[in-house]
Amino acid sequence: MEQDDSSVMRKYFLILPAILFLIIFFVLPLTFVITQSIYQPDKGWSVDSYSKFFTQKVSRNAYTRSLTIGLLVTAVSLLTGYPAAMAISNIKNDSLKGLLMTLIVFPLMTNSVARTFSWLAVLGREGLVNNLLAALGILDNPVRLLYTPGAVFFGLLQLFLPLMIISLVSALENLPKEVPLAAKSLGANGYNLFFRIYLPLTSEGIVSGCTLVFTGCITAYVTPAVLGGSRVLMLSTLLYQKASVTLDWNMATVIAVIMFLTTLLINYISRKLSNLGVSK
Template sequence: MFSGVASSWGQRGWSRLTVSRSARDYSPLLSLALFAPLLLLLSFSFLYPVGRLLAGSLFAPELNVDRYIRLFLEPVYLRVLWRTFEIAFVVMLASFVLGYPVALAMAKLKGTWAAIVAACVLIPLWTSVLVRSYAWIVLLQRNGLVNTVLQEAGLTTAPLRLIYTEGAVIMAMTHVLLPYMILPIYAAVRTIPDDLERAAKNLGAGGWTVFLRITLPLSLPGVFAGALMTFILSLGFYITPALVGGPRTLMMGTLIGQQATVLLDWPFAGALSVVLLAATLLLLSVFRKALSFNKGVSGV
């Protein structure tokens, strides 16, 4: 009898360990204990550095807001901030124009071709940003591949100035960030039932009508997610603008790096970082508010 009771208790205890439980079953103390490692990691990797930047920009060595006044009074810093947002917006648009057809092909193709397209998207994502930026230097430099082909084809008589331009920065950043646009759109398109497109075609809708009335609207959550990621990541880019753009296309990330490592003006670098972070959070909140009006992404 005792062995039967022990066996029953053992099975019951094992079932309690193996059966998943809802988060509501845990006590607040246990939930906090489970959440504590992530909270500590977030505090030391994000909250503490941001707090130090804010404190250093305001209290180094005492309360001083002259750095922020200098940032808004000197036109050069406002031009760099505007250029940063302008390039980020253009990169976001270019990534959408180039990435949407690729995401659509990934979702519609089958077999070998689908694997080939997916490999073309993922392999560059696994390559270092530094390597890809140097690849663009090799392509666009004065004696690079592009200028060599243009001259040998007779299209130009002298090398064109392709490197260290805003266009070069946009191309290189779009190349780096393109997977971040493709993958969310691909995930959204994959969730669209094929029955909707077949039903629309049976009712007489053409290919463009099906795309504009069904595919594009239902893929908007992926478009919004990809646009948000590419835009936010573009604002903080440092390596690619520094290598491909040079001093003529200075962006906020490069400017902050110069202030911190070259001029050793850490308080002003902190002020630039805080302004960029505040502008990014403001745009993020506006973006989320705009998305809340869309029925399909009200929960984003």
């Protein structure tokens, strides 16, 4: 009995540094930000700042745009990343699989600023796309591709698609190989195999990938600032304006809390949807 107690104590001792790190560098700062968003020295405790955020057209449009683009990027990442992850996980050659994973991870090792600025050479008025369309005779004059929601969408998709693929590959690699084989031996066709075996058993990877991609989209600053500019205002760029330009720290903390709560809500919804898939 004493030996069991000592082993349990050792386990708790090993996780103590991680718990302290999270408390000091995550829980306490988050508590401070939430407190700052609902407390004003002249008014005391109040949620008027949240009401002000949603009544202002600029803030409301920035929130709607961020939510829409984030969900679109997450959905497209899932739809394109799942087939890619399945193809990679089914490769028998370890060298080829390692090469493909390296190519997928390689963009993550490139600075996000450099990756974003490279889109200027692609989407600019004298960029690759406009020059190609002009050479094909499709366009007579260059069109504005930068500083549009589409530019922000493609920039964020290129930035966070690898995170989705990595999460899905990990989930598919952990799927027992005997399960799909057993389903096939019992007469399962491709439709049933995918929707009743692969999707439910890789739901955790889907949830993790969706959470990572959506969180990255709604909190990214460089990509919306460079590719969207002031024309496509996102929550992250609005937060920067409130904190660094107008020095409205109260509204900046409100935006930060709304971003955090939105990511929690999306994670909760995705987990509920994944549980529905498992229950079927």
